[in-house]
Amino acid sequence: MLHTVNKSPFEHRALESCLRYARQGSAVLLIEDGVYAAARDTAVAKQVQEALKSVSIYALKPDLEARGMQTRVMDGVRLVDYEGFVDLVVEHHAVQSWL
Amino acid sequence: MADENDTEAGSVKKFLYVNRKAPYGTIYALESLEVVLIGAAFEQDVSLAFLGDGVYQLVKGEDTKALEVKNFSPTYRALEDYDVTKIYVDDEALEARGLSEADLVIPVEVVSAQRMAEIMEDQDVVLSF
Numbered sequence: 001m002l003h004t005v006n007k008s009p010f011e012h013r014a015l016e017s018c019l020r021y022a023r024q025g026s027a028v029l030l031i032e033d034g035v036y037a038a039a040r041d042t043a044v045a046k047q048v049q050e051a052l053k054s055v056s057i058y059a060l061k062p063d064l065e066a067r068g069m070q071t072r073v074m075d076g077v078r079l080v081d082y083e084g085f086v087d088l089v090v091e092h093h094a095v096q097s098w099l
Numbered sequence: 100m101a102d103e104n105d106t107e108a109g110s111v112k113k114f115l116y117v118n119r120k121a122p123y124g125t126i127y128a129l130e131s132l133e134v135v136l137i138g139a140a141f142e143q144d145v146s147l148a149f150l151g152d153g154v155y156q157l158v159k160g161e162d163t164k165a166l167e168v169k170n171f172s173p174t175y176r177a178l179e180d181y182d183v184t185k186i187y188v189d190d191e192a193l194e195a196r197g198l199s200e201a202d203l204v205i206p207v208e209v210v211s212a213q214r215m216a217e218i219m220e221d222q223d224v225v226l227s228f
Contacts, residue, residue, distance in 0.1 A: 008121055008152050010195060033124035036155065041197030062165035066123050068158040068172070072197065081165075 001026045002092035005034035006099065009044040014098040019051045029080070029088055030059040035067060040074035052076040060085060112223040113144045118153035120228060122172070123163070128156045129171050131228035136174075139181035146185040146222070147178075148215060149207070154192045157203040175205050189215055 003022050007014040015030075015037050022028055028051070030038050037048055038059040051057065061079045064070045073079065080088065089095055116135050120127040139145060149157060156175070163170040178186070188207045193199060200209055210218070219225065 006124070008124070011119075011121075011152050033121045033152070036121065036152070036196070039197055043195035045197070063123075066161060066163040066166040066168065066170070067121070067155060068160035068162070070162075071160065 002088050002095045003028045004095060004097045005030055005037070006032040006097070008033040009037040009047075010042075015044070016047070018096075018098040019047065019055075022051070022055045024054045027056045027058060027088060027092060029085065030057065030077075031063055031085075032060075033067075035059045035063045035069055038064065038074060038077045039069055039072040041072075045074060048074065049076070058084070058088065111142070111144050113146070113221065114138060115146045115148060115219060115222040115225045117148045117150065117219075117225060117227045118156055119151045121152040121155040122161070123166065123168060127228045128153070129169075131226075132156075132171060132174055134226065134228075135178070135183060136181060139178075139183055145183050146187065146218065147183065148187045148189075148218065149192070150189045150215070151192050154188055154196060154198060154203075157188070157205060157207065158198065159202055159204050172204060178205065187215060187218055 003018045003026060005015045005018050009015040018028060037044055057077045058080045059073060059077050061081050116131055118131050122128040161170055161172040186207045187210050190209050190211055200207060
Protein backbone atom coordinates (compact mmCIF):
# COMPACT_ATOMS: atom_id res chain seq x y z
CA MET A 1 0.00 0.00 0.00
CA LEU A 2 1.14 3.53 -0.80
CA HIS A 3 0.01 6.17 1.67
CA THR A 4 0.09 9.86 0.82
CA VAL A 5 -0.01 12.66 3.40
CA ASN A 6 -0.59 16.25 2.28
CA LYS A 7 -1.07 18.06 5.61
CA SER A 8 1.46 19.69 7.92
CA PRO A 9 2.22 17.42 10.89
CA PHE A 10 2.13 20.45 13.18
CA GLU A 11 -1.43 21.56 12.45
CA HIS A 12 -3.11 18.24 11.59
CA ARG A 13 -3.12 14.60 12.73
CA ALA A 14 -3.05 13.08 9.23
CA LEU A 15 0.56 11.88 9.44
CA GLU A 16 0.08 10.44 12.91
CA SER A 17 -3.01 8.53 11.75
CA CYS A 18 -1.23 7.34 8.63
CA LEU A 19 1.75 6.02 10.58
CA ARG A 20 -0.56 4.17 12.97
CA TYR A 21 -2.05 2.19 10.11
CA ALA A 22 0.88 1.92 7.72
CA ARG A 23 1.98 -1.72 7.83
CA GLN A 24 5.56 -2.93 7.68
CA GLY A 25 6.97 -2.64 4.18
CA SER A 26 4.46 -0.08 2.94
CA ALA A 27 5.41 3.30 1.51
CA VAL A 28 4.48 6.77 2.73
CA LEU A 29 4.78 9.68 0.31
CA LEU A 30 4.78 13.18 1.78
CA ILE A 31 3.33 15.81 -0.58
CA GLU A 32 2.21 19.46 -0.38
CA ASP A 33 2.34 20.67 3.27
CA GLY A 34 2.99 17.06 4.28
CA VAL A 35 6.64 17.53 3.27
CA TYR A 36 7.31 19.55 6.43
CA ALA A 37 7.38 16.20 8.26
CA ALA A 38 10.55 15.31 6.33
CA ALA A 39 12.62 18.04 8.00
CA ARG A 40 15.20 17.14 10.62
CA ASP A 41 15.35 18.62 14.15
CA THR A 42 11.62 19.26 14.41
CA ALA A 43 9.11 18.32 17.10
CA VAL A 44 7.89 15.43 14.92
CA ALA A 45 11.27 14.22 13.64
CA LYS A 46 11.50 11.45 16.22
CA GLN A 47 8.10 10.08 15.19
CA VAL A 48 9.21 10.00 11.56
CA GLN A 49 12.55 8.38 12.39
CA GLU A 50 10.74 5.69 14.34
CA ALA A 51 8.44 5.04 11.39
CA LEU A 52 11.43 4.74 9.05
CA LYS A 53 12.35 1.48 10.81
CA SER A 54 9.32 -0.25 9.29
CA VAL A 55 8.10 1.79 6.31
CA SER A 56 9.72 3.61 3.39
CA ILE A 57 9.18 7.35 3.49
CA TYR A 58 9.39 9.55 0.40
CA ALA A 59 8.95 13.30 -0.05
CA LEU A 60 8.01 15.10 -3.26
CA LYS A 61 10.94 17.30 -4.25
CA PRO A 62 9.02 20.09 -6.03
CA ASP A 63 6.93 20.58 -2.86
CA LEU A 64 10.05 20.63 -0.68
CA GLU A 65 11.75 23.15 -2.96
CA ALA A 66 8.75 25.48 -3.06
CA ARG A 67 8.81 25.59 0.74
CA GLY A 68 12.57 26.08 1.12
CA MET A 69 12.84 22.68 2.82
CA GLN A 70 15.02 20.83 0.30
CA THR A 71 18.21 21.24 2.34
CA ARG A 72 16.60 20.25 5.64
CA VAL A 73 15.47 16.70 4.86
CA MET A 74 16.39 14.08 7.47
CA ASP A 75 18.47 11.03 6.60
CA GLY A 76 16.40 8.08 5.48
CA VAL A 77 13.67 10.05 3.73
CA ARG A 78 13.98 9.60 -0.04
CA LEU A 79 13.17 12.38 -2.50
CA VAL A 80 11.11 11.76 -5.62
CA ASP A 81 10.05 13.96 -8.53
CA TYR A 82 6.68 13.70 -10.31
CA GLU A 83 7.90 10.69 -12.32
CA GLY A 84 8.92 9.00 -9.09
CA PHE A 85 5.44 9.74 -7.71
CA VAL A 86 3.91 7.92 -10.70
CA ASP A 87 6.32 4.99 -10.25
CA LEU A 88 5.28 4.65 -6.59
CA VAL A 89 1.62 4.59 -7.57
CA VAL A 90 2.28 1.92 -10.20
CA GLU A 91 4.41 -0.22 -7.85
CA HIS A 92 1.76 -0.44 -5.13
CA HIS A 93 -1.57 -2.19 -5.44
CA ALA A 94 -3.53 0.66 -3.87
CA VAL A 95 -3.12 4.25 -2.72
CA GLN A 96 -4.57 5.64 0.47
CA SER A 97 -4.68 9.44 0.75
CA TRP A 98 -4.63 10.81 4.30
CA LEU A 99 -6.31 14.16 3.63
CA MET B 100 -20.44 58.56 14.88
CA ALA B 101 -17.27 58.97 16.84
CA ASP B 102 -15.51 56.49 14.56
CA GLU B 103 -16.59 58.43 11.50
CA ASN B 104 -15.15 61.65 12.90
CA ASP B 105 -11.95 59.89 13.78
CA THR B 106 -11.62 58.66 10.22
CA GLU B 107 -12.16 62.11 8.82
CA ALA B 108 -9.56 63.46 11.18
CA GLY B 109 -7.18 60.79 9.84
CA SER B 110 -6.80 58.88 13.07
CA VAL B 111 -4.39 55.97 13.02
CA LYS B 112 -5.52 52.57 14.20
CA LYS B 113 -3.44 49.61 15.22
CA PHE B 114 -3.84 46.70 12.80
CA LEU B 115 -2.48 43.23 13.46
CA TYR B 116 -2.36 40.58 10.76
CA VAL B 117 -2.12 37.09 12.26
CA ASN B 118 -0.59 34.47 9.96
CA ARG B 119 -0.97 30.81 10.91
CA LYS B 120 -0.77 28.90 7.62
CA ALA B 121 2.13 27.46 5.64
CA PRO B 122 2.73 29.28 2.33
CA TYR B 123 1.72 27.05 -0.62
CA GLY B 124 -0.70 24.40 0.67
CA THR B 125 -3.50 26.95 0.92
CA ILE B 126 -4.11 30.46 -0.42
CA TYR B 127 -4.19 32.13 3.03
CA ALA B 128 -0.55 33.26 3.13
CA LEU B 129 -0.62 34.95 -0.26
CA GLU B 130 -3.99 36.56 0.44
CA SER B 131 -2.74 37.91 3.75
CA LEU B 132 0.34 39.41 2.14
CA GLU B 133 -1.79 41.11 -0.52
CA VAL B 134 -4.14 42.57 2.09
CA VAL B 135 -1.18 43.82 4.13
CA LEU B 136 0.29 45.58 1.08
CA ILE B 137 -3.05 47.11 0.10
CA GLY B 138 -3.70 48.18 3.69
CA ALA B 139 -0.26 49.72 3.94
CA ALA B 140 -1.38 52.46 1.55
CA PHE B 141 -3.75 53.74 4.25
CA GLU B 142 -0.91 54.64 6.63
CA GLN B 143 -2.16 52.73 9.63
CA ASP B 144 -0.07 51.31 12.45
CA VAL B 145 0.52 47.82 11.08
CA SER B 146 2.02 44.76 12.80
CA LEU B 147 2.39 41.21 11.49
CA ALA B 148 2.37 38.11 13.67
CA PHE B 149 3.56 34.69 12.53
CA LEU B 150 2.44 31.73 14.65
CA GLY B 151 2.35 27.97 14.15
CA ASP B 152 2.89 26.97 10.53
CA GLY B 153 2.74 30.67 9.64
CA VAL B 154 6.47 30.88 10.38
CA TYR B 155 7.05 28.75 7.27
CA GLN B 156 5.97 31.74 5.15
CA LEU B 157 9.26 33.44 5.98
CA VAL B 158 11.66 30.55 5.33
CA LYS B 159 14.60 31.34 3.04
CA GLY B 160 15.34 29.41 -0.14
CA GLU B 161 11.84 28.90 -1.52
CA ASP B 162 11.99 27.79 -5.16
CA THR B 163 8.62 27.19 -6.83
CA LYS B 164 9.89 26.55 -10.38
CA ALA B 165 9.07 22.83 -10.41
CA LEU B 166 5.73 23.46 -8.71
CA GLU B 167 4.85 26.08 -11.34
CA VAL B 168 3.23 28.51 -8.93
CA LYS B 169 4.22 32.11 -8.13
CA ASN B 170 7.01 32.41 -5.57
CA PHE B 171 5.80 35.24 -3.34
CA SER B 172 8.63 34.87 -0.84
CA PRO B 173 10.59 37.91 -2.17
CA THR B 174 7.53 40.12 -1.59
CA TYR B 175 8.06 39.96 2.19
CA ARG B 176 11.24 41.95 1.63
CA ALA B 177 9.13 44.79 0.18
CA LEU B 178 7.23 45.23 3.46
CA GLU B 179 9.94 47.54 4.76
CA ASP B 180 9.33 49.91 1.83
CA TYR B 181 5.73 50.21 3.05
CA ASP B 182 6.92 50.98 6.59
CA VAL B 183 5.72 47.59 7.78
CA THR B 184 8.56 46.74 10.12
CA LYS B 185 6.82 45.38 13.21
CA ILE B 186 7.05 41.68 12.47
CA TYR B 187 6.68 39.27 15.36
CA VAL B 188 7.46 35.55 15.25
CA ASP B 189 6.51 33.05 17.94
CA ASP B 190 9.65 31.50 19.43
CA GLU B 191 8.12 28.08 20.13
CA ALA B 192 6.73 27.86 16.60
CA LEU B 193 10.24 28.31 15.23
CA GLU B 194 11.79 25.86 17.66
CA ALA B 195 9.24 23.09 17.03
CA ARG B 196 10.07 23.33 13.34
CA GLY B 197 13.84 23.27 13.77
CA LEU B 198 14.10 26.88 12.56
CA SER B 199 15.88 29.96 13.83
CA GLU B 200 15.82 33.67 12.99
CA ALA B 201 18.75 33.10 10.60
CA ASP B 202 16.51 30.89 8.43
CA LEU B 203 14.07 33.74 7.71
CA VAL B 204 13.99 36.13 4.72
CA ILE B 205 13.44 39.34 6.72
CA PRO B 206 14.47 40.70 10.12
CA VAL B 207 11.87 39.83 12.74
CA GLU B 208 11.35 40.10 16.46
CA VAL B 209 11.17 36.64 17.99
CA VAL B 210 8.78 36.74 20.95
CA SER B 211 7.32 34.43 23.57
CA ALA B 212 3.64 33.47 23.51
CA GLN B 213 3.13 35.75 26.50
CA ARG B 214 4.60 38.76 24.68
CA MET B 215 2.60 37.85 21.58
CA ALA B 216 -0.57 37.84 23.68
CA GLU B 217 0.23 41.36 24.91
CA ILE B 218 0.78 42.54 21.32
CA MET B 219 -2.58 41.04 20.32
CA GLU B 220 -4.31 42.67 23.28
CA ASP B 221 -2.91 46.06 22.26
CA GLN B 222 -4.60 46.18 18.82
CA ASP B 223 -7.67 48.00 17.49
CA VAL B 224 -8.18 45.57 14.61
CA VAL B 225 -7.02 41.97 14.24
CA LEU B 226 -7.20 40.22 10.87
CA SER B 227 -6.61 36.46 10.84
CA PHE B 228 -5.26 34.33 8.02
